[in-house]
Amino acid sequence: MPDTDFFSSGDGVWLRCALHAHTTNSDGELSPSHLARHYERAGFDVLCITDHWVRTATPDPDHLIVIPSIELNATLDGTASDAHVLALGVRSDPVEPGRGFPNLQETVDWILAQGGLPYLAHPYWSGLRSDEFLGCKGLLGVEVFNAGCELEIGRGLSGVHWDEVLERGDKLFGLATDDSHLAGYESAHAWVWALAAERTAEAALEALRTGRFYSSSGPRIDSVELADDGVRVRCTPATTVRLVSSRFFGASVTARRMGDRSNARIVEETPTGEIVEAWLERLPSMAYGRLELVDAQGRMAWSNPLWW
Ligand SMILES: [Zn+2]
Ligand SMILES: [Zn+2]
Structure with missing residues (x-):
């Protein structure tokens, strides 16, 4: 892998x-x-x-x-x-x-x-x-x-x-x-x-x-750093960054709106509030997660699964 x-x-x-x-x-x-x-x-x-x-x-x-x-x-x-x-x-x-x-x-x-x-x-x-x-x-x-x-x-x-x-x-x-x-x-x-x-x-x-x-219909993923307790991703401006894992599990952060921070946070954003770096937490029960990004035009990027 x-x-x-x-x-x-x-x-x-x-x-x-x-x-x-x-x-x-x-x-x-x-x-x-x-x-x-x-x-x-x-x-x-x-x-x-x-x-x-x-x-x-x-x-x-x-x-x-x-x-x-x-x-x-x-x-x-x-x-x-x-x-x-x-x-x-x-x-x-x-x-x-x-x-x-x-x-x-x-x-x-x-x-x-x-x-x-x-x-x-x-x-x-x-x-x-x-x-x-x-x-x-x-x-x-x-x-x-x-x-x-x-x-x-x-x-x-x-x-x-x-x-x-x-x-x-x-x-x-x-x-x-x-x-x-x-x-x-x-x-x-x-x-x-x-x-x-x-x-x-x-x-x-x-x-x-x-x-x-990785795959894309628009956004670029510039870097991915995997740690025991999560993953840090840098990307072109995105409105949503998710870590999709097995049922019930994962993490997601959405730009601009308050409250949409599920086991994740924005590390860096553009002046207009779009995400360029995010941290997504890994719960110990998650064997893997795959990154999914969405930009303001609805275009997406998909990483391959990251296996812990
Ligand atoms: Zn065919
Ligand atoms: Zn065909």
């Missing part, structure tokens, strides 16, 4: 990553090269192209690393549900089965065998229950936020699904993604900041494999 030192270690380079996007090779509007240039212009460092059942490669533009990836379908045993699984950085092309998809565990096993990183896409949009992917061996994480699903039908936020498996001991990471099909409409809304050892595809994938990243 990641320690939090990577936030302030100064080792490596922060890469802004778009990890879920489609091209004309599946149901996206732009060609692979146009999509890559679009994300380059939007200020991204890494783009994983995740066409449905197609591993799309395209040359890197000058300032963007393109990582061929796939979005696969998987069945969930005993249900009619259809899970979508991101296969980031896989080295082989998929073979789409004629009828019926492999189940989730078989899909994750195949992704790992091809050197890829398996992440479950949009569980809320897919109508999944957390017990349907609980205990899946090798699954690295879930999309905590999928902007396309949010814009389309308001089911982009899967924080509850994530919390339910964390509470039961599955140490999954959380991604924020665009799931872009129509670049410019549902693109550059959500991304991952990964701290990679260097600016290469291999180093970016290693950061995504080991949890050296």
Whole structure:
């Protein structure tokens, strides 16, 4: 599991990553090269192209690393549900089965065998229950936020699904993604900041494999310091900073309004009262907590779970 030192270690380079996007090779509007240039212009460092059942490669533009990836379908045993699984950085092309998809565990096993990183896409949009992917061996994480699903039908936020498996001991990471099909409409809304050892595809994938990243639809997390009795976080101006833990537990502080201080306090604020540093207490019974920030525009950031 990641320690939090990577936030302030100064080792490596922060890469802004778009990890879920489609091209004309599946149901996206732009060609692979146009999509890559679009994300380059939007200020991204890494783009994983995740066409449905197609591993799309395209040359890197000058300032963007393109990582061929796939979005696969998987069945969930005993249900009619259809899970979508991101296969980031896989080295082989998929073979789409004629009828019926492999189940989730078989899909994750195949992704790992091809050197890829398996992440479950949009569980809320897919109508999944957390017990349907609980205990899946090798699954690295879930999309905590999928902007396309949010814009389309308001089911982009899967924080509850994530919390339910964390509470039961599955140490999954959380991604924020665009799931872009129509670049410019549902693109550059959500991304991952990964701290990679260097600016290469291999180093970016290693950061995504080991949890050296956080997710965002706006706010930046500048530092996280974990202590036995709590966590200190510095960030761009936020209106709410929370530590989400297992049921009944956690901490939260909200800017400006009196009284919204639950096991937490503002250490430093802007002249207009927004939070730039907060302290959140850990109760001894909390095995973990994940940071969640909200800014004045309602945009959010999500840390991976911090395990004590
Ligand atoms: Zn999908
Ligand atoms: Zn997709």
